[in-house]
Amino acid sequence: MSWMAWTQPTAIFFIIIALLLVTxxxxxxxxxxxxxxxxxxxxxxxxxxxxxxxxxxxxxxxAWLGVMGxxxxxxxxxxxxxxxxxxxxxx
Amino acid sequence: xxxxxxxxxxFLVLPVLVLVAFSAVIPLMTVVNYAFQDTFGNNVFFWHGLxxxxxxxxxxxxxxxxxxxxxxxxxxxxxxxxxxxLVALNMPKRGVWASVVLxxxxxxxxxxxxxxxxxxxxxxxxxxxxxxxxxxxxxxxYNYTQNPAHAWATVIVMDVWHWTSLVALLAYAGLQSIPDxxxxxxxIDQASRWKVFRYIELPKMAGVLMIAxxxxxxxxxxxxxxxxVVTGGGPGNATTFLSIDLVKMALGQFDLxxxxxxxxxxxLVILLISWVFYTVMTNLDKRG
Numbered sequence: 001m002s003w004m005a006w007t008q009p010t011a012i013f014f015i016i017i018a019l020l021l022v023t024x025x026x027x028x029x030x031x032x033x034x035x036x037x038x039x040x041x042x043x044x045x046x047x048x049x050x051x052x053x054x055x056x057x058x059x060x061x062x063a064w065l066g067v068m069g070x071x072x073x074x075x076x077x078x079x080x081x082x083x084x085x086x087x088x089x090x091x
Numbered sequence: 092x093x094x095x096x097x098x099x100x101x102f103l104v105l106p107v108l109v110l111v112a113f114s115a116v117i118p119l120m121t122v123v124n125y126a127f128q129d130t131f132g133n134n135v136f137f138w139h140g141l142x143x144x145x146x147x148x149x150x151x152x153x154x155x156x157x158x159x160x161x162x163x164x165x166x167x168x169x170x171x172x173x174x175x176x177l178v179a180l181n182m183p184k185r186g187v188w189a190s191v192v193l194x195x196x197x198x199x200x201x202x203x204x205x206x207x208x209x210x211x212x213x214x215x216x217x218x219x220x221x222x223x224x225x226x227x228x229x230x231x232x233y234n235y236t237q238n239p240a241h242a243w244a245t246v247i248v249m250d251v252w253h254w255t256s257l258v259a260l261l262a263y264a265g266l267q268s269i270p271d272x273x274x275x276x277x278x279i280d281q282a283s284r285w286k287v288f289r290y291i292e293l294p295k296m297a298g299v300l301m302i303a304x305x306x307x308x309x310x311x312x313x314x315x316x317x318x319x320v321v322t323g324g325g326p327g328n329a330t331t332f333l334s335i336d337l338v339k340m341a342l343g344q345f346d347l348x349x350x351x352x353x354x355x356x357x358x359l360v361i362l363l364i365s366w367v368f369y370t371v372m373t374n375l376d377k378r379g
Contacts, residue, residue, distance in 0.1 A: 005136040010124045029098060042370050043377070055366065058359050066148035070141040 017054075024050055038091040049091055053084040119358075126351035143352035153353060155328065156336040157360070163332060164311040167250045171307055172300065174251065175258025180292070182263055193263075196256040208320025211249040215321070235322060239329035242322045246330055249317055254307060261303045265296035297375060305368040312361060333357055 024047055035043040044052070057080040064076035126143060128136040147153045182196075183189045202210075215235050217223040226233040235245040269291065277287045315334040318324065324331035324339070331339070337357065341350035 003134065004121060004124070005128060005130075005134070006124055007127065007138060010120070010127060013123070014120055042374055051366070055359070055363060059363070062144065062148065062356065062359075065141055065144055070145050073141060 020050065020054075040091055044091055046088075049087050052091060053080075053087045056080075056083055056087065122351045122354055124351075125347050126355050127348075129348045139348060143349045144356075147349060147352055147356070152336065153356070156331055156333045159329075159331065160312060160333045163247070163250075163314070164308055166247055167254070167311050168304060168307055170247070170251050171255045171258050172304060175255050175303065176262045176296070176300070178255065178259040179262035179266055180288070182259070184267070193260070196259055196263075199253050199256050200260075202253070204316035205320055207249065207253050208317040211245060211252075211317070212321045215245050237326055239326055242326055242330050245321060246318045249321065250311065250314070253317070254310070258300075258303045258307065261299045262296055265299040266292060269295045298372070301368065301372045301375060305365070305372065308368065309361070309365065312364070 027046060033045060035045050035048075037043055060080050060083060061073070061076045064079065065073060068075070125136075127139060127141070129139040129142075130136045178196075182192050199207075214220045214222045215233075217227055217234050223233055223235075232238075233241055235241040273291050273295075274287065277291060282290070313334055314332060315338065318330050318332060319335055319338075322330045324335045328336075334357075337350060337353050340346050340353060
């Protein structure tokens, strides 16, 4: 696979995404749920909330990078975790 | 009869998954991978971390292209949607003319993008183009190769010329699905033309109009061929939209790393806006 220049960090990133997808698929099969309506006023399932979390996290990371610079980037992950918790609790 | 739940059926979609992975998912992953690396050719890559993202976020180039793109999409939506609805309202409802008009309306949609670009590139030329020559003969100074405002006007009118009929056809389909009883009831109530439009036609068209907005937004946000053929992104960078800028970066300069980072941010914006549209659409349906 060296001709595609894969690197460890990108591999870890995609493995985490894949694991999340598998986990949520298993959860959806084992514990089916009915969609609920949260603060956004839209019906969401666990999968929708995961999507909102991941997409939002991408923007949080970019905004953080733009404002604070690359050296402070790990802190953006902390904000993303808080954001994820908020999305899963209230959206 | 009780339905049996058998999740093994999911294995039947495996071939599709493999195909999509091969043709879409893995190439996208490769772009993510390249966004964090730098290369000087020979397929040798160096880790560059968040460098490209940082550089792009701080540069005016991407932001300017993004604002131009948003302005372009906003302007063409603001023109095409009302104009398409207006055209649909005036199209004949039945008879021979309904078919004739439908065929005529779908003609611009059948023309390939680069041909539309070429048509307008020649049409607008000052020396041999009908539009450019006529305008200048009338004493109106018009030159889309030198004046940014003229270039913008040309690109916008071209997009309106090409795509308004899509909106019109969608709106027409929405209008055709309204039963006559609604109009009769409105007539009994002596509703004005405006009220018929506001309380009968518009709500009934809302679903298809959302689809029209989504389609036109997506398409205009990713527009490349037409402005590239007409203006080539110029004069200067006046009509360099996101995809034109991206191609310049990726293929013109062969800057794979920055172009990959640029693509990812472009993709995220499209994903976000499409999700918003999709969510609004599905929620409209549910209330509907």
